Amino acid sequence: MENKGYRTRQREVILEFLKNSNSRHVSIEEVLEHLKAAGEKVGRTTIYRYMEKLTEEGVLRKYFIEEGAGACYQYVDSAQGCHEHFHLKCLKCGKLLHVECDYLNQIGKHIKDYHGFEVDNTKTVFYGICKDCK
Amino acid sequence: MENKGYRTRQREVILEFLKNSNSRHVSIEEVLEHLKAAGEKVGRTTIYRYMEKLTEEGVLRKYFIEEGAGACYQYVDSAQGCHEHFHLKCLKCGKLLHVECDYLNQIGKHIKDYHGFEVDNTKTVFYGICKDCK
DNA sequence: TTGCGTGCAAAGGTTTTGCATGGCA
DNA sequence: TGCCATGCAAAACCTTTGCACGCAA
Numbered sequence: 001m002e003n004k005g006y007r008t009r010q011r012e013v014i015l016e017f018l019k020n021s022n023s024r025h026v027s028i029e030e031v032l033e034h035l036k037a038a039g040e041k042v043g044r045t046t047i048y049r050y051m052e053k054l055t056e057e058g059v060l061r062k063y064f065i066e067e068g069a070g071a072c073y074q075y076v077d078s079a080q081g082c083h084e085h086f087h088l089k090c091l092k093c094g095k096l097l098h099v100e101c102d103y104l105n106q107i108g109k110h111i112k113d114y115h116g117f118e119v120d121n122t123k124t125v126f127y128g129i130c131k132d133c134k
Numbered sequence: 135m136e137n138k139g140y141r142t143r144q145r146e147v148i149l150e151f152l153k154n155s156n157s158r159h160v161s162i163e164e165v166l167e168h169l170k171a172a173g174e175k176v177g178r179t180t181i182y183r184y185m186e187k188l189t190e191e192g193v194l195r196k197y198f199i200e201e202g203a204g205a206c207y208q209y210v211d212s213a214q215g216c217h218e219h220f221h222l223k224c225l226k227c228g229k230l231l232h233v234e235c236d237y238l239n240q241i242g243k244h245i246k247d248y249h250g251f252e253v254d255n256t257k258t259v260f261y262g263i264c265k266d267c268k
Numbered sequence: 269t270t271g272c273g274t275g276c277a278a279a280g281g282t283t284t285t286g287c288a289t290g291g292c293a
Numbered sequence: 294t295g296c297c298a299t300g301c302a303a304a305a306c307c308t309t310t311g312c313a314c315g316c317a318a
Contacts, residue, residue, distance in 0.1 A: 116265035123261035131250035
């Protein structure tokens with residue numbers, strides 16, 4: 001599913017970085033800076049276009065979380081399976097926590113089964129106060 | 135809590151429109167157009183600043199749904215008491231569902247006990263696709 | 269060779285900011 | 294009078310698009 005289109009140096013180094021990202025959230029800017037630091041010359045436009053393509057192919061997940069900030073992308077490691085995960089955002093310090101939890105994973109199912117509503121984890125964020133700020 | 139700052143014509147007409155919005159989600163652009171149609175001259179900047187202020191005061195809730203598109207705001211009718219239940223917002227039709235459910239009420243407790251995070255139901259919204267749009 | 273990929277620059281849209289003016293208290 | 298509020302224009306921001314050139318197959 002990643003074999004569409006040509007194989008170019010740019011796509012190789014971008015995908016390499018994403019694969020080594022440990023499924024962290026990365027922004028376009030981070031990718032750009034990493035490649036720049038590594039001495040790889042890749043244009044911003046190329047990153048935008050390729051990341052969009054990878055998102056469509058299911059290789060990445062795209063999140064819109066911060067207000068002014070741009071989108072975040074997460075590499076989906078197919079070996080790990082598609083683990084859904086939830087986001088908790090602290091209203092005080094702004095920190096974003098990524099939570100994988102079986103209990104929380106059942107929420108989506110419950111809402112679907114009992115309320116007929118299909119939750120999109122990409123867009124859903126729990127707001128509140130984190131441990132450190134309390 | 136709405137009594138901070140001066141009372142001006144602009145703030146009055148903006149708040150008036152919001153109160154009559156039936157807690158629908160409205161964009162900055164909608165407010166601007168409505169006021170323009172009503173013959174009220176209010177600058178776009180003023181709307182941005184005042185809506186931001188109202189959001190901080192808890193009078194409005196701010197949503198980020200579409201990528202390229204701007205933010206949406208919802209008037210919080212305190213008489214309705216939207217504090218003890220959850221909200222599901224449909225990404226297609228924009229409808230906001232208010233759900234009271236014991237199961238969902240346990241979520242907050244779980245997140246607090248297991249993840250040390252205190253969820254604010256006022257600000258948390260589940261995004262997804264509703265029954266009718268599916 | 270063919271056509272997709274790249275990247276610069278420019279455009280697109282939303283939101284913020286600087287600054288002088290206006291208006292509430 | 295003393296501040297806050299307003300609003301225009303410009304800037305800041307993220308993202309997309311146009312177009313010519315490069316390069317994989």
